[in-house]
Amino acid sequence: MKTLTRAAWAAVLTLTTSAFAAQSEEKLAAEQILHLGNGAEPQTLDPHKAEGVPSSNIMRDLYEGLTSEAPDGSLIPGAAERWEISKDGKVYTFYLRRNARWSNGDPVVAADFVAGLRRSVDPKTLSHYSQILSSIVNAEAVTAGRVPPEELGVTALDEHTLEIRLKAPTPYFLGLLNHSSTFPINRRSFAEHGARFTRLGNLVSNGAFQLTDWVVQSHIRLDRNPLYWDNARNVIDAVYYHATEDQSSELKRYRAGELHWTNEVPLNQVSWIRENLPDEFQINTYLGTYYYGFNLTKPPFKDNKALRRALTMAIDREILVNKVTRLGEQPAYGWVPPGIYNYTAQRPAWADWPRDKQLAEARRLYAQAGYGPDKPLHIELRYNTSENHKKVAVALAAMLKQALGVRVNLINEEWKVFLETRKQKRITQLFRAGWIGDYNDAYTFAELMYSKHGINDPGYNNPAYDRLLQEAAVEGDFDRRREILEEAERLLIDDQPVMPIYYYVSKRMVKPYLAGYKPNIMDHHYSKNMRLLAH
Amino acid sequence: MIQYAIKRLLSAIPTLLVLITLAFFMIRIAPGGPFDTEKALPPEIEANLNAAYHLDEPLIQQYGRYLLQIIQGDFGPSFQYKDFTVNELIGAGFPVSLQIGGYSMLLAVLIGSLFGIIAALRQNQATDYAVMTVAMTGISIPNFVVAPLLILLFGVVLGWLPAGGWDGDGFAKLVLPVIALALPQIAYISRLMRGSMIEVLQSNFIRTARAKGLPEYRIIWRHALRPAFLPVLSYLGPASAAVITGSVVIEKIFGIPGLGRFFVQGALNRDYTLVMGVVVFYGILIILFNFIVDLLYGALDPKVRYD
Numbered sequence: 029m030k031t032l033t034r035a036a037w038a039a040v041l042t043l044t045t046s047a048f049a050a051q052s053e054e055k056l057a058a059e060q061i062l063h064l065g066n067g068a069e070p071q072t073l074d075p076h077k078a079e080g081v082p083s084s085n086i087m088r089d090l091y092e093g094l095t096s097e098a099p100d101g102s103l104i105p106g107a108a109e110r111w112e113i114s115k116d117g118k119v120y121t122f123y124l125r126r127n128a129r130w131s132n133g134d135p136v137v138a139a140d141f142v143a144g145l146r147r148s149v150d151p152k153t154l155s156h157y158s159q160i161l162s163s164i165v166n167a168e169a170v171t172a173g174r175v176p177p178e179e180l181g182v183t184a185l186d187e188h189t190l191e192i193r194l195k196a197p198t199p200y201f202l203g204l205l206n207h208s209s210t211f212p213i214n215r216r217s218f219a220e221h222g223a224r225f226t227r228l229g230n231l232v233s234n235g236a237f238q239l240t241d242w243v244v245q246s247h248i249r250l251d252r253n254p255l256y257w258d259n260a261r262n263v264i265d266a267v268y269y270h271a272t273e274d275q276s277s278e279l280k281r282y283r284a285g286e287l288h289w290t291n292e293v294p295l296n297q298v299s300w301i302r303e304n305l306p307d308e309f310q311i312n313t314y315l316g317t318y319y320y321g322f323n324l325t326k327p328p329f330k331d332n333k334a335l336r337r338a339l340t341m342a343i344d345r346e347i348l349v350n351k352v353t354r355l356g357e358q359p360a361y362g363w364v365p366p367g368i369y370n371y372t373a374q375r376p377a378w379a380d381w382p383r384d385k386q387l388a389e390a391r392r393l394y395a396q397a398g399y400g401p402d403k404p405l406h407i408e409l410r411y412n413t414s415e416n417h418k419k420v421a422v423a424l425a426a427m428l429k430q431a432l433g434v435r436v437n438l439i440n441e442e443w444k445v446f447l448e449t450r451k452q453k454r455i456t457q458l459f460r461a462g463w464i465g466d467y468n469d470a471y472t473f474a475e476l477m478y479s480k481h482g483i484n485d486p487g488y489n490n491p492a493y494d495r496l497l498q499e500a501a502v503e504g505d506f507d508r509r510r511e512i513l514e515e516a517e518r519l520l521i522d523d524q525p526v527m528p529i530y531y532y533v534s535k536r537m538v539k540p541y542l543a544g545y546k547p548n549i550m551d552h553h554y555s556k557n558m559r560l561l562a563h
Numbered sequence: 564m565i566q567y568a569i570k571r572l573l574s575a576i577p578t579l580l581v582l583i584t585l586a587f588f589m590i591r592i593a594p595g596g597p598f599d600t601e602k603a604l605p606p607e608i609e610a611n612l613n614a615a616y617h618l619d620e621p622l623i624q625q626y627g628r629y630l631l632q633i634i635q636g637d638f639g640p641s642f643q644y645k646d647f648t649v650n651e652l653i654g655a656g657f658p659v660s661l662q663i664g665g666y667s668m669l670l671a672v673l674i675g676s677l678f679g680i681i682a683a684l685r686q687n688q689a690t691d692y693a694v695m696t697v698a699m700t701g702i703s704i705p706n707f708v709v710a711p712l713l714i715l716l717f718g719v720v721l722g723w724l725p726a727g728g729w730d731g732d733g734f735a736k737l738v739l740p741v742i743a744l745a746l747p748q749i750a751y752i753s754r755l756m757r758g759s760m761i762e763v764l765q766s767n768f769i770r771t772a773r774a775k776g777l778p779e780y781r782i783i784w785r786h787a788l789r790p791a792f793l794p795v796l797s798y799l800g801p802a803s804a805a806v807i808t809g810s811v812v813i814e815k816i817f818g819i820p821g822l823g824r825f826f827v828q829g830a831l832n833r834d835y836t837l838v839m840g841v842v843v844f845y846g847i848l849i850i851l852f853n854f855i856v857d858l859l860y861g862a863l864d865p866k867v868r869y870d
Contacts, residue, residue, distance in 0.1 A: 069828075072645040079602065151607045154615060156598075159605055172607050226646045244644060244655055245820035245828075246729040268730060273824075274815050276711065277727050281818070284718045284726035444595025444833050451599075463601075482603020 057541070057560040060265045064555075065272040065282065065536075067291040069245050073226040075211040076148040079156045081551075082291075086269050087208040089250055089555045090233040094122050094141065094190070094205040099557045101468075101548030103202055107136055107212070107234065108190070117197030117504055124188040129255035130214050131238040138184035140212035140234075145192075146170075146177035148209045157209040160466060163198040196502040199370065199509065200469035206552075207467065236262050236556035245271050250555075263559040282537050288560070289545070290537045295416050298354055301537070308537050311356050312547035316464035316532030317365055317473065318357075320409075320424070321486040323456045324525055328397075328405060335405070336524040338393035339458070341378060341386050342431035343424060349530050352423045353416070360528035363520050364473045367549050370510055371470040374517040387431055394432045406435045411460035412446040420529065421460065450485045461485060464532065468550060470513045471500065477520055488525035539563075564861075571857070575850045579843070583633065586842040587626055590835055597642035597833045616642060629839070638840035643832040649840035652825055657844070659729070660814075660821035664807030666741045668799070671748035676795065678749070679756020680783065683791075686761055694753065701750030710743040710816045727818040740817045744810050748802060752795055760791040793864055800856035804849040 070083035075091055078084060096106030105111075108122035128136035149158045149170045158171045165181025181193035194201060204210060214225075214232040221230045231239045236256045241249035248269045252262060270287065272278035275294040279301075281287045293301065293309070301309050322329040322336050329336055345359030361379035364371065378386055399405045409425060411417040418440065425436035436458075441449060450459055465472040475481055478497050479489040496516040503509040520526075534551040541563035545553065598604065598612050613619040617628060632639055638649035647655075682694040717739060718726030725736050763769065764787055772782045811823035822841060829837035861867045 069644065071643055074645065077645055079600070151605075151611050154608060154612050156600065156602055156604060156608070158608060159603075171605050224646075243729060243820055244647065244652060245824050246818065249730075270728060270730070270818065271820075272818060274818070277714070277816050277818060280711070280714050280719055281726045281728060284714075284722060286726055286728060443831065444593070444599055446595075447599045447601070448595045483601060 054543070055562040056263065057562045060263055060560055062264055062267040062542075062555055062558060062560070063287045064267065064269055065278045065287045065290040065292075066248075066269040067271075068273055069271040070248070070269075073231060073239065073242075073248075075208040076144065076153055076155050076157075076213070078208045082269075082271075084208060085553075086248060086250070087211065088206075088235070088552060089237040089267060090231075090235045090239065091208065091211040092128075092235045092256075093207070093210050093212075094124075095202050096206050097548075097550075097552050097554070099544060099546035099548070099554070101546075101550050101552060103206075106206060107141075111202075118194045120192045120194070120201065121185070122190040122192070124190065125257050126188055127257045128234060129257065130232050130234050131253045131255055132214065132217065132232045133255060134214060134216060134232075135187075136212060136234045137187045138190040139187075140215060141190050141210075142182050142184050143215050143218075144212040145182045145210060146180050147213060149180060150177045155209060157207070157466075160204065160207060160209055163194050163196065163201060163204075165193045165195055197504040197506075199506045200467050200471065203369075203467050203469065236554070237267060240266070247271065256556075258556070262556040264555050267555045279537065282539075288539045288542045293535045293537060295353075295355075295419075305537065308540060309535070310538050310545075310547055311533050311535045312551070313358065313365070313367055313549055314464070314532040314534040314551055315365055315368070315468065315549050316462060317360055317363060318420075318462045318529045318532055319360065319363075319460075320527040320529060321450075321456075321459050321461050322525060322527065323453055323459070323486060324489070325453050325487040326457070328407065329457065332397055333524060334393040335397035335399070336527070338390045338397060338432065339428060339434070340524055340527045341390035341393070342434075343427050343527065343529070344383065345530060347427075348420065348423055352419050353530065355533050355535055357530040357533050360530045361521075362528060363477070363517050363526065364470045364513075365465075365531040368465070368470050369468045370506060372510075372514060374514055374521060376521050390431060399432075399434075401433055404433045404435050406437070407457045408437045408439055408455075409458045409460075410439045410441060410446065410449065410456055412443045413440045417460055424529075451483070453485065453487050456485070458527070459485070461526075462532070465550075470510075470517070471497075474500070474513055474516055474520075477525060486525040488520075488523070490519065490523055493519050493523075568854075568858070571854055575847075575854075578850065579846055582846045583630070583839070583843060584626075586839055587629060588622075590830070590833070590838050591622060593833065595833055597835060599833070616640070633843065638843070639836040641829075641834055641837045643828065643834040643837065649836045652837060653822065653840055653844055656820060656822040656825050659819060660823065661807050663737065663740050663744060663813070663819060663821065664803070664810075666737060667745035667748065668803050668806055670741060670745040671752055671802075672795070672799070674745075675749040675752025676756045676792070678753035679758075679795075680760055680788075680791075682753065682757040683760035683764065684783075691757075695757070698750040698753045701746050702754075706743060706747065706810065706812045707816065709746055710739075710813060713739050713743055714816070727816070729818065729820050740813050740819055743817075744806060744813050748806065751802075752798070755795050755798055756791065759794045760787060763787045763791040766790075789863055793860070796856060796859060796863065800853045801849065804845075804852040807848070 066085055067082045070086055071080060072078055072083060075087050078087055092106045094106055094108040096104050098104045107124055107128050109125045111120055111122045113120055124136060124138060130136055147153050148155055149161055149167045151171050151173050161167045166175055166179045169175045170177050170180050183191045185191050212234060217230060217232040218225045224230055228239060228242045236253055237250035238253040240251040249266060251266045272291055275292045278290050279294055279297060282290045324330055349357045349359055361375040362373050364373050366373040409421055411421045421438050425438055428434040428436055450456055463473060463476055474497055477484055477488045479494050493516055496512050500509050500512040503512060538545050541561040542558060543561050544558040617625055640648050641652055644652060678694050682691045685691045714726050717724045724738050725731060729736060769782060769787055772786050811827050814821045814824045825837055826841045829841060
């Protein structure tokens with residue numbers, strides 16, 4: 029026994045030392061130019077108008093917010109080296125780094141952030157994200173055009189001190205400050221170029237990289253910004269963001285060594301990848317819920333909780349994620365995905381029942397709702413055209429038919445048509461949807477089901493739920509706030525306006541010689557944290 | 564001749580007008596708008612967006628505004644690619660499509676004609692059957708099957724050529740897309756060429772040339788090639804326009820920033836101005852190419868007169 033322990037210790041010791049040696053003797057590749065697959069062409073490089081993942085990825089390299097993220101996704105100081113939060117949680121004072129520079133040499137000052145934030149909420153900017161800043165004093169009033177942007181609760185106390193005043197304590201506020209809508213703007217460049225300030229040759233950035241090439245629909249090249257305050261630690265000299273809409277082509281380019289990581293993975297090749305490149309296949313939990321919504325404003329789902337519950341229970345999520353989507357997604361029974369900061373994802377009690385019991389209860393509820401073998405439910409199930417959604421839809425229809433005898437008519441619609449049909453709530457019955465959180469807080473999910481929210485497509489309207497959300501929005505005690513939001517989710521699960529299917533995962537191929545890549549729940553990555561090893 | 568040219572060009576105007584009108588109203592009828600996303604917009608921002616792009620005006624007024632804009636050569640700002648105007652996007656995409664399309668047409672004409680002539684000269688012999696079988700296969704196997712296979716073989720397995728993208732310098736990035744785009748054209752042209760060459764070779768003036776004792780290569784080169792090329796030429800007009808304005812499939816598979824992709828992306832995103840811009844541009848090009856071919860026809864075929 030004793031010898032065994034000693035042997036084990038020796039093994040551990042050797043392993044640790046060799047691992048340590050490997051890291052310290054890590055040999056870097058001669059050329060440090062990253063090539064990343066980035067999905068669709070970004071819509072804009074204007075941080076205050078940017079939306080969508082492709083734009084956001086590039087924003088993180090170009091600009092730096094007051095806060096930033098470590099490779100594992102945890103919050104770290106960004107352009108602000110430290111900050112203070114007032115006792116009531118409503119006033120944030122940020123102290124900017126004195127050595128921070130824009131790529132044109134200008135110092136990064138508090139007024140740049142003031143200008144950026146004002147521009148973001150200004151309705152003239154046409155930002156799709158101004159709502160995200162609604163916790164700042166007067167933000168909503170500015171966006172609504174009631175007061176000028178100068179009234180926004182943001183002040184430059186001096187060159188390097190910035191004060192932001194909030195309407196209510198907002199626990200996720202620091203996390204918002206690495207969202208591109210809060211990024212600073214170089215006032216000199218903006219004054220000179222106006223709306224064309226994002227163009228090649230005009231764009232001035234304060235992040236680790238600067239724009240050096242932009243061929244629309246092909247690639248965007250960023251080069252090291254030598255004036256970046258932390259440039260000494262950045263190993264990467266340049267980054268290419270390639271527009272890769274076609275996932276199969278992206279994978280081929282990756283295999284040919286032209287890309288160091290892919291934005292996505294073609295689902296029909298997952299088996300091949302698992303067999304041939306298992307070590308390069310990175311799957312990680314992602315801040316999103318894939319679900320189906322019930323239209324609560326029209327029969328058969330209007331005022332029919334039993335039916336909604338019956339359908340939700342009839343779905344075998346384990347089979348769905350293990351046999352249909354096959355990416356290791358987590359089956360979803362609740363609304364908010366697990367892994368969110370200061371929050372416990374809720375799930376209904378029946379989620380842990382054995383399958384037989386779930387099915388029996390589903391059948392009982394189905395009968396209670398007035399349906400049965402003699403009088404089966406006929407519904408339309410809508411999804412937007414995509415291979416993956418189709419697979420899930422077909423499986424759902426089969427499960428509903430098998431478990432309850434529901435007759436499902438599958439309808440697929442092109443994306444924009446689908447969005448419109450969903451929003452109108454006229455002909456939808458059961459429809460596909462998904463939601464990716466904008467920031468790491470349960471509220472980004474909870475607010476979607478608020479009765480007046482713009483894309484509450486099921487038409488969920490429960491005054492009790494709304495009240496809980498309003499309470500949470502002004503609650504200063506973070507623990508109490510968490511309890512309120514958790515209670516709201518329990519209420520939501522009980523009302524069953526949606527049929528949760530699974531929690532999303534992020535998936536991509538990553539070359540083994542790309543060091544510094546760490547999966548995280550937001551799927552945010554910074555090129556300055558990467559390095560290419562000799563291979 | 565000049566009179567003919569002017570007449571042709573003037574008759575293009577009503578054609579274009581019909582095209583613009585149809586395209587304008589068709590894209591507007593499609594459900595969903597350019598700013599529909601999964602995110603909810605504050606009503607004020609939505610109103611401002613609509614005002615900024617004049618979407619709040621009655622449709623007929625927007626149509627009038629658009630016509631006026633086009634006359635001045637302005638296709639407007641892109642709805643989707645917010646940092647660019649449609650003119651800039653077409654200006655960026657067209658040279659790329661022109662390059663790929665131009666090379667593949669050149670390749671298609673050279674190789675296609677060569678194959679066609681060879682097949683015609685060896686009519687109903689093994690060479691003929693072999694060439695025509697290859698040509699038939701080339702026509703029937705679609706691009707989206709051939710292109711990935713080419714990439715897999717030359718890009719991934721052998722590693723001789725880039726598997727896609729438009730970032731490197733030099734000629735290498737052009738090779739595979741040009742070949743993939745040219746293959747069906749090669750096949751088509753070789754069949755056309757074979758047919759017309761066989762016909763020409765049976766005509767009287769060729770018999771006369773043979774009777775004079777001219778060597779075979781001179782008969783083909785000097786006397787048969789020109790008339791035999793006419794059907795290929797009339798095919799070249801629409802084919803060049805189609806190929807040069809960008810092959811959607813090839814551009815997507817190879818990640819080439821050409822015009823074809825803008826068209827598809829524009830339609831999917833309801834980027835009204837971008838779709839319209841590309842449609843109008845396509846329209847003008849097709850009219851122009853057909854016009855050029857008609858003029859060339861006169862140069863090659865003495866029987867054609869413009870009056």
